[in-house]
Amino acid sequence: MTQEKRKLHTLIVCSVLAISLIGIHGRDLFTQAMPAKERYMMMVRGENNLLQQDYTGTSLYRITNLTKEISVQAELTPPESARLQAYVAGIYYDALLQKAQPKQAEEAAIRLSEYCLPEYAVQIRDNYHQEFSTLGTELDFGLQGLLDLYMFRAGHDNFTETEEIVIPTDLGGWLANGDEIPLSPLAGSWSHWLVPEGTVFEVEPPIERGTAEYQEQEEQVVAAVANSTPEQKAAAQYWGGFTDKGVYPADLWLSIMYEELPDGLSDLEIAKHQKLLTQSVADSFIEAWRIKYTYWTERPDMAIEGFAPQFDNPYFPSYVSGHATVSQTAADILSYLIPQKTDQFQAQAQEAADSRLWAGVHFDMDNAVGQKLGRQVASSIIESREY
Numbered sequence: 329m330t331q332e333k334r335k336l337h338t339l340i341v342c343s344v345l346a347i348s349l350i351g352i353h354g355r356d357l358f359t360q361a362m363p364a365k366e367r368y369m370m371m372v373r374g375e376n377n378l379l380q381q382d383y384t385g386t387s388l389y390r391i392t393n394l395t396k397e398i399s400v401q402a403e404l405t406p407p408e409s410a411r412l413q414a415y416v417a418g419i420y421y422d423a424l425l426q427k428a429q430p431k432q433a434e435e436a437a438i439r440l441s442e443y444c445l446p447e448y449a450v451q452i453r454d455n456y457h458q459e460f461s462t463l464g465t466e467l468d469f470g471l472q473g474l475l476d477l478y479m480f481r482a483g484h485d486n487f488t489e490t491e492e493i494v495i496p497t498d499l500g501g502w503l504a505n506g507d508e509i510p511l512s513p514l515a516g517s518w519s520h521w522l523v524p525e526g527t528v529f530e531v532e533p534p535i536e537r538g539t540a541e542y543q544e545q546e547e548q549v550v551a552a553v554a555n556s557t558p559e560q561k562a563a564a565q566y567w568g569g570f571t572d573k574g575v576y577p578a579d580l581w582l583s584i585m586y587e588e589l590p591d592g593l594s595d596l597e598i599a600k601h602q603k604l605l606t607q608s609v610a611d612s613f614i615e616a617w618r619i620k621y622t623y624w625t626e627r628p629d630m631a632i633e634g635f636a637p638q639f640d641n642p643y644f645p646s647y648v649s650g651h652a653t654v655s656q657t658a659a660d661i662l663s664y665l666i667p668q669k670t671d672q673f674q675a676q677a678q679e680a681a682d683s684r685l686w687a688g689v690h691f692d693m694d695n696a697v698g699q700k701l702g703r704q705v706a707s708s709i710i711e712s713r714e715y
Contacts, residue, residue: 516618656702
C-alpha cells in the first residue's frame with residue numbers, strides 16, 4: 329500500500345469512528361437496582377434477573393458471549409480481551425449505522441475477529457456457526473469497505489509491536505517466574521480508541537518500599553485477607569473472574585451493562601452503548617498497563633514473607649490495579665449513559681477495587697490510584713465529545 333493510500337485510509341478511519349461515536353442518553357428505569365451480593369447469589373443459584381427487559385436474545389449479546397468464549401480459548405490477556413471486544417462492538421454498531429441488517433453486522437464482526445486472531449480463525453468460525461445460521465453472508469460494498477478500515481486499524485494499532493523485554497532490578501521489586509515474559513508488557517503503547525490524542529494523565533508514583541507508609545500498606549493487606557468475610561471472599565471470586573459472568577473485567581462490565589439497560593432500546597441504541605463502554609474500557613487498560621510497566625511494582629506476596637493471597641497473582645506488576653482502573657472507567661461511562669443507576673455502578677466499581685485487597689493480590693495504593701486514573705480516563709472521553 330502506498331504512503332498516500334495509507335494516509336487516506338487513516339483519515340477515513342478517523343472520520344468513520346468519530347461520526348459513529350454520537351451517543352444516546354439512557355432512558356428512565358422502572359426498577360430498583362439489586363444489591364451486588366443479591367445479584368451474585370442469584371447468579372450462583374442459576375437464576376435470571378427478570379426485573380427488566382431481557383436483551384439476552386439480541387444478536388449483539390450472543391456475539392458478545394461468543395467473543396468472551398474465544399478470548400478464554402485463545403488465552404488472551406485482560407488488555408487483549410478488551411481490545412477484541414472493542415473491535416467487535418465497534419464494527420457491529422458502525423454496520424448498523426450504515427443500515428445493515430443484523431446478519432450482515434454479525435458477519436462483519438466475525439470476519440474482524442478472525443482477522444484479529446488469525447490462528448483461531450477456524451475455531452471462531454466454528455463457534456459462530458453453532459450459534460448463527462446466517463454465516464457466509466456476503467457484505468455489500470459499503471460494509472466491506474468498513475471492514476477494510478477496521479482491519480487496517482487492527483494492523484496498525486501497535487498491537488503487534490515487539491521488543492526485547494528487560495525486567496528492571498532497581499524499580500518496584502516485581503519478581504519474574506524464571507524466564508517467563510510478563511503479560512502484555514507493551515499494551516501501554518497501543519493506540520487509543522477514544523482518549524483524545526496528546527492527553528497525559530497524572531499518576532503519582534507508588535509509595536517507596538522500605539518506608540513506614542509501605543509497611544502500613546503491607547499490614548493493611550494482611551489484615552484484609554485475614555479478616556475477610558464470606559461476602560468479601562465471594563466478591564473477590566466474582567471480580568476475579570471465577571464465575572460464569574466472565575473471566576475478564578471487560579466481560580464482567582458488559583454483563584452488568586446488559587443487566588441494567590433501560591427498557592425499550594433498539595438494536596442500534598444497545599450497540600451504541602456497548603461501543604462506548606468497550607472502547608472506553610480498552611483505553612483504560614492501555615493507561616493502566618502503561619503505569620504497570622513504568623514502575624514494575626511487586627505483588628503483596630512478593631513483599632511479605634509467608635503471606636498467601638486468596639488466589640494466584642495475575643502475571644503482571646501490581647501498581648496500578650487494572651481492575652480498579654477499568655472498573656472506575658466503566659462505572660463512570662455507564663453512569664453517564666444510565667444516570668439513574670449511578671449509585672449502583674459506583675458501588676460496584678468500589679467493590680471491584682476492594683475485592684483485589686480482600687483477595688490479597690493488590691495493595692490499597694494500587695486500587696486507590698487506579699480508581700483516580702480510571703476517573704481521568706472516563707472524564708477525558710466524556711468531556712471531549714458530544715454523544
